[in-house]
Amino acid sequence: MDASPTPAAPPTRGPGPAGAGRPPTPVPPYLPPPPASGPVARLRRLAAPVATLAVVVGAFGYVGAVDPNEPGHYPVCPLLRLTGLYCPGCGGLRSAHAFAHGDLAAALGSNALAVAGYVLFAVLWVVWTARAVRGRPMALAARPAVWWGIGAVLIVFSVVRNLPFGSALAP
Numbered sequence: 828m829d830a831s832p833t834p835a836a837p838p839t840r841g842p843g844p845a846g847a848g849r850p851p852t853p854v855p856p857y858l859p860p861p862p863a864s865g866p867v868a869r870l871r872r873l874a875a876p877v878a879t880l881a882v883v884v885g886a887f888g889y890v891g892a893v894d895p896n897e898p899g900h901y902p903v904c905p906l907l908r909l910t911g912l913y914c915p916g917c918g919g920l921r922s923a924h925a926f927a928h929g930d931l932a933a934a935l936g937s938n939a940l941a942v943a944g945y946v947l948f949a950v951l952w953v954v955w956t957a958r959a960v961r962g963r964p965m966a967l968a969a970r971p972a973v974w975w976g977i978g979a980v981l982i983v984f985s986v987v988r989n990l991p992f993g994s995a996l997a998p
Contacts, residue, residue, distance in 0.1 A: 872959040880952060891927030895920035912989050915940055915981045918998025937998045940984050 893900050906914045918938035925933035926945060934942050955965045987993035 868962075869960065872962060873956065876952060876956040876959055883948070887923060887927045890920055890923045895924050913985065913997055915985050921998060936995075939996060940981075 895901050901920055904914055904917050906912055907917055916938070919941040922934045922937035922941040923945075925931075925937060926942065931942070951967075958965050984996065988996035
């Protein structure tokens with residue numbers, strides 16, 4: 828005969844007054860309430876995309892009206908001023924000015940990466956607006972590898988545009 832103590836059973840909670848005899852139901856993760864329908868709800872859902880577009884159009888309108896090629900209107904890039912090296916944003920205002928005036932060749936010549944950003948913004952804005960009309964939330968959850976990839980593209984673009992063979996990418 829073994830004299831070792833037997834392991835005790837784990838403590839159990841008795842059924843509560845509201846859930847007598849039923850196992851507890853798991854709590855689902857937080858989900859937003861279902862979207863309301865109707866014209867007021869649709870206008871409310873479209874408020875953020877429309878406001879974002881208004882800000883971007885206003886910014887492009889300002890840069891289109893105030894020429895960054897004229898000295899004294901905008902500050903000089905601090906990295907360019909201190910080191911003489913072009914950052915990934917150098918030429919972005921000149922690119923936006925040319926883009927606002929419909930000169931795609933000049934916009935690409937000033938900052939090709941910025942033009943790619945304008946196109947990416949336009950695509951994401953259309954998707955966001957379409958989802959808002961349908962009452963579906965817009966969620967951009969990028970994995971860390973995507974962010975590292977974006978950072979790598981920015982670094983490579985900066986390095987190449989500062990080398991002699993990449994002078995076509997310089998503003």
